[in-house]
Amino acid sequence: MSVNLLLHSPQYRPNLSSMIRSAEFYGLTKVYIIDANNLLRPPSESKKARAEMEKMARVWTAGAIEFVEIIKIEDLKLFLAEYEGRKIATLVDESARNLNEFQFQEGDLLIMGSEKEGLPEEVLPLLDQAVYIPALGHTPCLNVAVTCGIVLHQALKSIAEK
């Protein structure tokens, strides 16, 4: 068992691909997604469009897509209510828990927000914890796919060292 990943409404395919790639690299076999921006849907329903989309997905994820099941979540509230592990938000919020000091557990669900909006306010009360990667410089936040790689790495390290 490992951790799980939920991508909340990613807006750009390169970021989505990069997160799928990182998830697979760290051994996750499934990724949950709220696909509010229809990134998983080809531009048209034609066979050619679907084939191109599949090819692009393989290229952009460096082949990781072959090994990861992408599970679309339609009802987030229900999904979170039924999820058995802890639900951990990643937030651009200095009052959230410092990622480096946070003890992760097997089965934790790591949740990434969207590029522009982050996680919607109404979702936060449904979650158990929130973690923040402290900035050392002046840039206000990280790219979501970069965050995803860092959080996955730290989560698995923290579980392994427990």
Ligand SMILES: C[S@@+](CC[C@H](N)C(=O)[O-])C[C@H]1O[C@@H](n2cnc3c(N)ncnc32)[C@H](O)[C@@H]1O
């Ligand atoms: C570009 S940020 C969102 C910016 C948005 N304006 C906000 O304040 O939430 C996109 C996502 O990356 C993650 N993220 C970026 N920087 C982070 C940080 N320093 N700590 C934790 N998560 C971060 C979060 O999941 C966030 O929802």
